[in-house]
Amino acid sequence: MPQTDHLKTDCSKCAALCCLVLAFDKGKDFAFDKNPCEPCRNLSGHSCSIHDRLAEEGFPGCVAYDCLGAGNRVVQEVFAGQSWQTEPRLTRVMMEAFSGMREVHKRIDLLRAAGTLPLEPQDEQARRDFLARLEEHRWSGPELNDFEAGLALEIDIFFHGLGKSLPASFRDAL
Ligand code: SF4
Numbered sequence: 810m811p812q813t814d815h816l817k818t819d820c821s822k823c824a825a826l827c828c829l830v831l832a833f834d835k836g837k838d839f840a841f842d843k844n845p846c847e848p849c850r851n852l853s854g855h856s857c858s859i860h861d862r863l864a865e866e867g868f869p870g871c872v873a874y875d876c877l878g879a880g881n882r883v884v885q886e887v888f889a890g891q892s893w894q895t896e897p898r899l900t901r902v903m904m905e906a907f908s909g910m911r912e913v914h915k916r917i918d919l920l921r922a923a924g925t926l927p928l929e930p931q932d933e934q935a936r937r938d939f940l941a942r943l944e945e946h947r948w949s950g951p952e953l954n955d956f957e958a959g960l961a962l963e964i965d966i967f968f969h970g971l972g973k974s975l976p977a978s979f980r981d982a983l
Contacts, residue, residue, distance in 0.1 A: 814878070815878050815882055815914065815917065815944060816877045816878045816914055816917060816918060816921075817878050818875055818876055818877065818878045818880070818881065819878070819881040820855075820880070820881070821881075822881040822884060822885055822890075823855065823876075823880035823881045823883075823884050824855055824880070824884045824891075824892035824893060824894065824903070825848075825852055825854075825855045825856070825857075825880075825894075826876070826879075826880040826883065826884070826893075826903065826904070826907040827874060827876050827880055827907075828848065828849040828851075828852045828857065829846065829847075829848050829849070829852075829893065829900075829904065830845060830846060830904045830907050830908065831843075831845065831874075832844055832845040832847075833870060837869070838868070838869055838870030838873075839867065839868055839870045839871070840866060840867030840868060846904055851868075854894070855892065855894070857871070876907075876911060876914070877911070877914040877915065877917075877918055878914055879907060879910040879911040879913070879914045880907060880910075882910055882914075883903065883906045883907050883910045883953075884903075886947060886948065887906050887910075887948060887949065887950055887953070888903060888906070902950050905950065905953070905954055906948075906950045906953045906954075908953075909948075909950075909952075909953025909954055909956045909957065910948065910953055912956055912957050912961050913943055913948065913953070913956055913961075915982070916939075916943060916961060916964050917940065917943050917944060919964075919968070919979060919982055919983070920936055920939055920940040920943070920964070921940065922979070923936050923968075923979065924936065926971075926974060926975070926976075927974065928971070928974065932967075932971060932974075935967055936967075939960075939963075939964050939967065942960065943960075965983050968980075968983055969983070
């Protein structure tokens, strides 16, 4: 595991990207509808104005959500701590980078978890190689935009190729 665990979420180093980018529907998890890429009406700066009572206010979905460190990594590594709120011209590229980094971190999570599977030696080596490529790379915005159609696809094909040795929980996550 790297010295800094990229999957550790730190909202204090983010710019409330999940509260901007993600959509949700009114129901048991959220008290109102929110469109994708629309700042949540409960957002105050980079903080949630109802953070200490989210469940009581009808937002258990926000309590349960974890970006796996994608938000803080995008803001700090890709945008050097800048925010779409003070630099509105960055809004679109920050949203795109957050979406790409979520996909990177989702696969880091899966590749780490696959370390517990009884893989053939060549598959275990491939798993380690993919993981190293994702964890050690310093991503740029354009690279994150290309991730899903490139390396993410290679990783998904690797997982599908594991066939029966892949538990259903992994298949569902892909
Ligand atoms: S309710 Fe709070 S945590 Fe949930 S999306 Fe809105 S601002 Fe973010």
